[in-house]
Amino acid sequence: MTDKLKPLREKIDTIDAQILALLNQRAAVAQEVGHVKAETNAPVFRPEREAQVLRGVADRNPGPLGNLEVQTIFREIMSACRALEKRVTVAYLGPVGTFSEQAVYQQFGRAVEGLPCASIDEVFRATEAGTAEFGVVPVENSSEGAINRTLDLMLQTPLIISGEVAIAVHHSLMSKTGAMDGVTVICAHSQALAQCQVWLNQNYPHVERRAVASNAEAARMASVDPTIAAIASEIAGMQYSLGVVKGHIQDDPHNRTRFAIIGKLQPGPSGSDHTSLVLAVPNKAGAVYQLLAPLAKHGVSMTRFESRPARVGTWEYYFYVDIEGHVQNPSVTQALDELRHNAAFFKVLGSYPTSLT
Numbered sequence: 001m002t003d004k005l006k007p008l009r010e011k012i013d014t015i016d017a018q019i020l021a022l023l024n025q026r027a028a029v030a031q032e033v034g035h036v037k038a039e040t041n042a043p044v045f046r047p048e049r050e051a052q053v054l055r056g057v058a059d060r061n062p063g064p065l066g067n068l069e070v071q072t073i074f075r076e077i078m079s080a081c082r083a084l085e086k087r088v089t090v091a092y093l094g095p096v097g098t099f100s101e102q103a104v105y106q107q108f109g110r111a112v113e114g115l116p117c118a119s120i121d122e123v124f125r126a127t128e129a130g131t132a133e134f135g136v137v138p139v140e141n142s143s144e145g146a147i148n149r150t151l152d153l154m155l156q157t158p159l160i161i162s163g164e165v166a167i168a169v170h171h172s173l174m175s176k177t178g179a180m181d182g183v184t185v186i187c188a189h190s191q192a193l194a195q196c197q198v199w200l201n202q203n204y205p206h207v208e209r210r211a212v213a214s215n216a217e218a219a220r221m222a223s224v225d226p227t228i229a230a231i232a233s234e235i236a237g238m239q240y241s242l243g244v245v246k247g248h249i250q251d252d253p254h255n256r257t258r259f260a261i262i263g264k265l266q267p268g269p270s271g272s273d274h275t276s277l278v279l280a281v282p283n284k285a286g287a288v289y290q291l292l293a294p295l296a297k298h299g300v301s302m303t304r305f306e307s308r309p310a311r312v313g314t315w316e317y318y319f320y321v322d323i324e325g326h327v328q329n330p331s332v333t334q335a336l337d338e339l340r341h342n343a344a345f346f347k348v349l350g351s352y353p354t355s356l357t
């Protein structure tokens with residue numbers, strides 16, 4: 001056994017030495033890129049370039065490693081190279097251990113400065129003020145729908161959407177002991193309670209449910225109070241040394257949340273992009289249909305359509321529309337020019353590379 005392993009491990013050692021040398025060669029080139037950017041004051045984080053690199057490694061991947069695995073490795077390589085140029089600060093809905101924090105790492109890799117904020121409003125404020133270069137905010141959940149506070153704030157902010165990231169949301173029921181003995185309350189964010197309600201009705205119909213500010217806060221509470229169990233990600237549970245009572249309790253096994261990266265950067269076209277818009281029309285029959293006609297005319301696909309009642313201003317509804325393509329793509333430019341004419345309110349929230357997952 002040992003005799004057979006030895007030469008194989010020597011092979012791995014040789015390959016690791018090559019990988020290490022190549023990684024540092026790559027890092028040195030990234031440093032040069034950093035100097036060129038510094039001369040022209042160009043942005044360090046280039047989401048369109050990173051998306052192209054990650055799509056490229058998946059396209060060229062011969063295996064046996066899976067595409068997701070090689071993309072994860074290359075995301076971290078780019079993150080580390082980027083940090084040699086400049087370590088970007090990213091605000092997110094904290095505390096640490098939230099799905100928002102996972103979204104930050106999924107988009108930027110680990111070599112970033114995370115800035116946990118107490119609310120979605122604060123993420124916008126920190127990014128607008130420049131305390132953070134970027135912010136990560138939840139936009140929609142596959143089982144619960146739009147995150148309304150984010151949509152409302154998008155309407156007013158001067159920030160742009162520079163990227164999107166979707167993550168699988170798996171909830172676990174956890175407590176200090178990993179059991180439910182003595183637990184009288186289950187705490188979680190209201191969205192998480194809603195996403196697990198069928199499972200909770202079947203398994204713990206008589207235990208009180210209490211909505212708290214975040215799942216990570218619920219995990220923190222459970223870590224200091226044995227009468228509290230929390231619904232949160234297992235990562236949050238690990239941060240607070242909780243034991244898992246039951247994993248994957250969300251009613252929809254494919255539960256996902258999509259996040260927007262907000263900032264002051266408008267990425268260039270990456271070859272596979274989305275553009276987000278907010279529109280409003282006068283309240284008359286057929287107005288929405290007419291408004292959207294230019295998209296069909298120019299062959300631009302709509303990937304999302306969401307309406308929000310207007311709480312202030314003249315219009316009854318704002319429509320949040322995502323389309324395929326980048327504002328610099330000619331068909332999108334033409335469609336948007338016509339849309340702008342038909343709309344009573346028109347705002348481009350940004351064009352950005354489509355999420356890899």
Ligand SMILES: O=C(O)C(=O)C[C@]1(C(=O)O)C=C[C@@H](O)C=C1
Pocket residue numbers: 030033034044045046047049050053077078079081082085
């Ligand atoms: O190509 C660039 O602009 C770089 O700075 C290099 C690099 C990389 O490591 O590949 C790093 C950061 C950018 O976000 C994009 C790519």
